[in-house]
Amino acid sequence: MPRSPVKPKSPERRRAERAGHRGEFWAALFLMAQLYRIRARRVKTPVGEIDLIAERFGTTVFVEVKARGLSSDEAAALHAVDRRRIVRAAQYYVAKHPALAATPLRFDVIFIAPFALPRHLKAAFDTTGI
DSSP, X not given: OOOOOOOXXXXXXXXXXXXXXHHHHHHHHHHHHTTOEEEEEEEEETTEEEEEEEEETTEEEEEEEEEOSSGGGHHHHHHTOOHHHHHHHHHHHHXXXXXXXXXXXXXXXXXXXXXXXXXXXXXXXOOTTO
């Protein structure tokens, strides 16, 4: 079956993507300053995308980055995190990298907003019940 034509992205969508890329860049810098080692960025899997994969003291951390225009939007951003997608993507990634299965895994969220320090929620959500 032929592929469907790709629709051009709107200027708003391109701006949002650039803002997301910038947010991921700043989140990675923030994590490196906290002695995390960035293992991968923008990992695309058939079931979803993982913004950052980091490691610190033997724990593999799957990081969702939420860049917002205001730091007061954090609660809405946390509620918007698609936990099932992130967990499924992480499961796929671990299946492709079996050595990670023996390490502790954690799911974090980092909020990025202009004129505010990044806010890092460690173990932002639990995978039980997902």
